[in-house]
Amino acid sequence: EPVLHLSNICKTYNAGRPGEVQVLRDASLTLAKGEVVALVAPSGAGKSTLLHIAGLLDSPDTGEVEINGVDLTGLGDATRTRARRAQVGFIYQFHHLLPEFSALENVVLPQLANGIAAAQATAHARDLLDRVGVGARASHRPAALSGGEQQRIAFCRAMANRPSLLLADEPTGNLDPETSDQVFGVLMDLVRDTGLSALIATHNMALAARMDRVLRLEGGEVSGAV
Ligand code: ADP
Numbered sequence: 122e123p124v125l126h127l128s129n130i131c132k133t134y135n136a137g138r139p140g141e142v143q144v145l146r147d148a149s150l151t152l153a154k155g156e157v158v159a160l161v162a163p164s165g166a167g168k169s170t171l172l173h174i175a176g177l178l179d180s181p182d183t184g185e186v187e188i189n190g191v192d193l194t195g196l197g198d199a200t201r202t203r204a205r206r207a208q209v210g211f212i213y214q215f216h217h218l219l220p221e222f223s224a225l226e227n228v229v230l231p232q233l234a235n236g237i238a239a240a241q242a243t244a245h246a247r248d249l250l251d252r253v254g255v256g257a258r259a260s261h262r263p264a265a266l267s268g269g270e271q272q273r274i275a276f277c278r279a280m281a282n283r284p285s286l287l288l289a290d291e292p293t294g295n296l297d298p299e300t301s302d303q304v305f306g307v308l309m310d311l312v313r314d315t316g317l318s319a320l321i322a323t324h325n326m327a328l329a330a331r332m333d334r335v336l337r338l339e340g341g342e343v344s345g346a347v
């Protein structure tokens with residue numbers, strides 16, 4: 122069964138009010154286990170809306186969101202929140218790390234919130250930080266780190282609870298081209314090693330070409346053609 126299946130998703134903001142905008146009109150996509158798929162969309166096309174719906178942060182007006190074979194569309198907020206915490210990792214353009222905590226703590230905390238014991242959470246966090254090459258920076262706060270290092274730590278945080286689905290919105294979009302290229306390679310290695318399925322929104326066609334498949338979001342629908 123697919124890790125993610127979106128079928129016929131529709132989403133309109135401000136329905137029946139000034140500023141009404143139909144962002145998704147019939148968006149469908151399927152992500153198989155281990156697949157890494159690029160989502161390419163012009164600005165304003167609804168990429169963030171689609172990722173938030175896929176990650177159970179937002180609800181569609183109509184259509185279905187299935188994660189690992191479970192249709193989560195009609196379920197209550199508590200169930201969806203539990204499913205999101207256990208199964209979905211998010212990465213944004215900006216790292217959103219907690220500024221008052223160290224790199225290590227930023228990767229440990231989501232695991233504690235998920236009921237993992239501190240010793241085990243710390244060991245897993247150290248392993249993740251080592252794998253992306255920032256083990257030596259574990260005790261630093263985000264502000265003391267470079268943009269590339271901050272993003273690597275955000276990757277570790279997204280992976281901390283061993284999700285089956287990774288959703289990324291321009292994960293290297295804030296970095297200069299050279300750093301972006303490097304850090305994207307690190308992300309791909311981590312995703313491949315973990316066997317995770319990932320939907321990665323990007324404007325960068327060179328990065329999109331390094332993924333298994335490219336999807337395009339335009340006119341509220343998802344298509345395979347680029
Ligand atoms: P993208 O990520 O592709 O730039 P978004 O999903 O953020 O696109 O937004 C798609 C469209 O929906 C835009 O026109 C945006 O202004 C509008 N939009 C997004 N979120 C809201 C909201 N909460 N309320 C009203 N309009 C919104």
Ligand code: ADP
Pocket residue numbers: 169178213214215217290
């Ligand atoms: P952009 O990529 O448009 O510059 P950001 O990277 O700041 O903006 O945020 C991207 C999206 O992530 C926004 O839609 C924001 O609402 C959402 N977001 C920010 N922080 C969190 C969080 N802790 N959990 C879930 N969503 C978040």
